[in-house]
Amino acid sequence: MAFRKVVKGTVLIGGGAIATVFGLSQFSQYRNKHDNFMYVQAAEPVNIPMKNHFPTREDQFLALQNTSEFDVLVIGGGATGCGCALDAVTRGLKTALVERDDFSSGTSSRSTKLIHGGVRYLQKAIMRLDFEQYRMVKEALHERANLLEIAPHLSGPLPIMLPVYKWWQLPYYWVGIKLYDLVAGSQCLKSSYVLSKSRALELFPMLQKDRLVGAIVYYDGQHNDARMNLAIALTAARYGAATANYTEVVHLLKKTDPKSGKERVCGARCRDVLTGQEFDVKAKCVINATGPFTDSVRKMDDQEVSNICQPSAGVHIVMPGYYSPDNMGLLDPATSDGRVIFFLPWEKMTIAGTTDTPTEVTPHPIPTEEDINFILTEVRNYLSCDVEVRRGDVLAAWSGIRPLVTDPSSKDTQSISRNHVVAVSDSGLVTIAGGKWTTYRSMAQDTIDAAIQAHNLKAGPCKTVGLLLQGAKDWSPTLYIRLVQDYGLESEVAQHLASTYGDKAFEVAKIAQVTGKRWPIVGKRLVSEFPYIEAEIMYGVKEYACTAVDMISRRTRLAFLNVQAADEALPRIIDIMGKELHWSEQKKKEELESAKKFLYYEMGYKAKSEQLTDSSEITLIPSDIDRYKKRFHMFDKEKKGFITILDVQSVLESISIQIDENTLHEILNEVDLNKNGQVELNEFLQLMSAIQKGYVSGSRLAVLMKTAEENLRERVVIPVDRSGGGL
Numbered sequence: 001m002a003f004r005k006v007v008k009g010t011v012l013i014g015g016g017a018i019a020t021v022f023g024l025s026q027f028s029q030y031r032n033k034h035d036n037f038m039y040v041q042a043a044e045p046v047n048i049p050m051k052n053h054f055p056t057r058e059d060q061f062l063a064l065q066n067t068s069e070f071d072v073l074v075i076g077g078g079a080t081g082c083g084c085a086l087d088a089v090t091r092g093l094k095t096a097l098v099e100r101d102d103f104s105s106g107t108s109s110r111s112t113k114l115i116h117g118g119v120r121y122l123q124k125a126i127m128r129l130d131f132e133q134y135r136m137v138k139e140a141l142h143e144r145a146n147l148l149e150i151a152p153h154l155s156g157p158l159p160i161m162l163p164v165y166k167w168w169q170l171p172y173y174w175v176g177i178k179l180y181d182l183v184a185g186s187q188c189l190k191s192s193y194v195l196s197k198s199r200a201l202e203l204f205p206m207l208q209k210d211r212l213v214g215a216i217v218y219y220d221g222q223h224n225d226a227r228m229n230l231a232i233a234l235t236a237a238r239y240g241a242a243t244a245n246y247t248e249v250v251h252l253l254k255k256t257d258p259k260s261g262k263e264r265v266c267g268a269r270c271r272d273v274l275t276g277q278e279f280d281v282k283a284k285c286v287i288n289a290t291g292p293f294t295d296s297v298r299k300m301d302d303q304e305v306s307n308i309c310q311p312s313a314g315v316h317i318v319m320p321g322y323y324s325p326d327n328m329g330l331l332d333p334a335t336s337d338g339r340v341i342f343f344l345p346w347e348k349m350t351i352a353g354t355t356d357t358p359t360e361v362t363p364h365p366i367p368t369e370e371d372i373n374f375i376l377t378e379v380r381n382y383l384s385c386d387v388e389v390r391r392g393d394v395l396a397a398w399s400g401i402r403p404l405v406t407d408p409s410s411k412d413t414q415s416i417s418r419n420h421v422v423a424v425s426d427s428g429l430v431t432i433a434g435g436k437w438t439t440y441r442s443m444a445q446d447t448i449d450a451a452i453q454a455h456n457l458k459a460g461p462c463k464t465v466g467l468l469l470q471g472a473k474d475w476s477p478t479l480y481i482r483l484v485q486d487y488g489l490e491s492e493v494a495q496h497l498a499s500t501y502g503d504k505a506f507e508v509a510k511i512a513q514v515t516g517k518r519w520p521i522v523g524k525r526l527v528s529e530f531p532y533i534e535a536e537i538m539y540g541v542k543e544y545a546c547t548a549v550d551m552i553s554r555r556t557r558l559a560f561l562n563v564q565a566a567d568e569a570l571p572r573i574i575d576i577m578g579k580e581l582h583w584s585e586q587k588k589k590e591e592l593e594s595a596k597k598f599l600y601y602e603m604g605y606k607a608k609s610e611q612l613t614d615s616s617e618i619t620l621i622p623s624d625i626d627r628y629k630k631r632f633h634m635f636d637k638e639k640k641g642f643i644t645i646l647d648v649q650s651v652l653e654s655i656s657i658q659i660d661e662n663t664l665h666e667i668l669n670e671v672d673l674n675k676n677g678q679v680e681l682n683e684f685l686q687l688m689s690a691i692q693k694g695y696v697s698g699s700r701l702a703v704l705m706k707t708a709e710e711n712l713r714e715r716v717v718i719p720v721d722r723s724g725g726g727l
């Protein structure tokens with residue numbers, strides 16, 4: 001009897017829950033179809049005039065040095081700091097922001113690029129009946145809608161597939177994902193849906209099909225994180241905030257409060273990192289928004305304070321676009337060690353990640369080979385065995401540091417706060433730490449509210465909900481067509497400019513160089529396979545780019561997409577920047593060296609180039625060795641045991657292929673492990689062995705030698721009468 005009651009109760013509750021979810025999902029589908037629902041309720045309009053152009057870096061420096069006292073000085077130019085500066089300035093506060101490197105050079109350019117509520121956190125909220133967790137998801141979903149609305153050119157909804165390999169998981173995940181839609185309410189981007197196995201494979205053909213029973217697709221947002229960060233900084237600058245990159249806070253200024261007799265923070269000593277010049281910036285309130293570096297600034301205020309940041313590194317890898325469909329991501333909710341792995345299309349490439357490893361705080365985190373291999377192994381688990389996941393296909397890799405924090409006011413010092421923390425020290429330093437990219441705006445709002453209260457600042461309410469960012473005002477999804485029609489840009493380039501600069505794309509197009517060709521009329525690409533053009537480098541200088549690294553990693557995203565392509569583009573980028581910024585030859589050389597170092601260590605070039613040396617053991621079978629030796633000797637005709645650039649040139653000439661000498665040097669250099677100017681037979685066999693094992697891909701020498709061999713063989717085999725030659 002009791003058992004029947006339990007079963008009946010379970011069926012009723014379960015059925016009721018499913019019916020509610022179903023009913024509400026029908027409603028949200030209806031809502032999606034009838035698109036006149038508002039995503040976000042905009043705040044009151046800002047009543048400060050917006051400058052037409054952002055000031056130059058020199059103007060910003062003058063403002064920093066000549067303003068007798070700011071209301072607010074923000075330290076840190078990541079998403080959080082720039083969000084604080086924008087919030088403060090639009091409330092009418094006299095605002096300054098300093099960043100010691102480039103805007104977004106820290107964690108904010110190294111994220112998974114998702115604008116999300118956190119499906120995982122919702123699952124925890126339900127399983128543990130944790131209201132705080134639920135509130136966090138709800139807040140993030142609101143912020144997701146806001147961010148997509150205020151910068152539509154830089155962001156958009158992305159469908160993400162959750163492959164299901166066990167029947168019982170299908171209703172379980174479906175209910176979970178439907179609840180995610182429901183919590184978003186009217187801000188749900190698009191309704192989630194279930195897919196049959198065959199439909200899932202149709203949409204994601206690379207998916208592992210054995211045991212697959214179906215899939216669930218849900219929506220989150222995706223953005224270009226570094227450009228979004230810059231858009232926030234530029235918007236703040238246009239509203240009048242004095243924002244400067246390459247300006248480091250070296251210590252805090254303090255004065256004694258006459259009323260309480262206590263020491264109060266009243267500004268900071270700053271150092272222009274590019275010139276070494278130091279100056280003071282005075283402010284009623286100083287905000288520490290330095291992400292993983294939060295403790296170093298807290299210690300400038302109070303040496304004795306204990307650390308709150310528990311840094312954790314997350315690595316991502318970038319693979320060619322063909323690894324994922326153009327517009328569908330994948331989420332593996334349970335990897336071999338319980339982490340979540342995302343596999344997402346981004347800027348026509350595929351991003352996979354991330355890891356989660358305790359780390360030291362450093363401004364230059366390095367992705368390790370172990371991390372890269374962990375991600376590759378996970379990717380192999382859910383891709384079809386027809387798709388060979390090769391180490392050599394990793395085009396770039398980077399590491400970012402999560403600024404996880406414990407709440408300094410919490411008694412339990414061990415527990416990491418799931419949300420952000422705003423704390424005001426005894427001397428008035430306001431610290432904002434933790435949180436995530438998606439919630440940067442609400443974090444900034446909480447911070448400026450706290451700053452106003454702690455420092456008695458006179459300011460209006462927060463204005464940033466619905467406040468459009470740089471480039472958003474006149475952007476429309478068809479704006480790129482006008483760029484093609486008015487300027488004669490390639491369609492792919494125009495689309496890229498529109499989705500990067502929004503309505504400011506016209507300013508880039510205006511300075512684009514005439515190609516002299518019939519088509520495209522303007523817009524010279526930096527490297528052939530990416531739509532970045534030279535004019536962006538000139539424009540990037542206006543957008544406060546000071547170094548070649550700024551240009552390859554945050555104004556353009558080349559370094560994040562393909563390290564080799566970024567390396568190839570560097571000389572031209574440095575030439576253009578050199579002209580704009582009046583660099584000497586020596587300065588250009590230094591820039592090249594430091595950018596190469598950045599690519600080598602921070603963007604995975606080292607790990608990539610070591611694949612050949614690390615896999616130096618030749619594991620080819622004898623028949624393959626014979627085959628490759630024959631190919632090698634087609635070039636090394638005199639059997640010297642090595643090939644030089646002259647050997648390659650002579651073969652290429654015989655088959656009418658023209659490659660300039662510099663490129664040929666580069667091609668040989670990639671394989672010339674002992675750097676003696678020639679490729680020995682052993683080096684060639686190492687290369688072919690590494691290619692077979694998947695450690696190396698895209699070797700120009702290997703493809704060139706194979707093509708030449710095929711060409712020469714055809715010439716030998718085809719009789720004259722069939723080749724069309726002779727009488």
Ligand SMILES: Cc1cc2nc3c(=O)[nH]c(=O)nc-3n(C[C@H](O)[C@H](O)[C@H](O)COP(=O)(O)OP(=O)(O)OC[C@H]3O[C@@H](n4cnc5c(N)ncnc54)[C@H](O)[C@@H]3O)c2cc1C
Pocket residue numbers: 075076077078079080081098099100101102103104105106107108109110111112113114115116247248249250289290291292293297312313314315354399400401402403434435436437438439
């Ligand atoms: C691997 C990974 C993936 C992530 N993915 C996502 C995601 O998909 N979606 C999401 O919402 N969130 C994501 N996050 C979280 C998100 O990226 C971070 O929460 C956010 O970027 C932190 O921004 P921030 O401004 O606080 O820190 P940062 O971006 O690190 O900015 C802090 C800045 O302070 C500067 N600074 C430090 N000291 C000084 C000084 N003395 N003077 C001047 N400047 C100083 C630094 O140079 C730095 O630029 C991810 C994080 C990681 C690590």
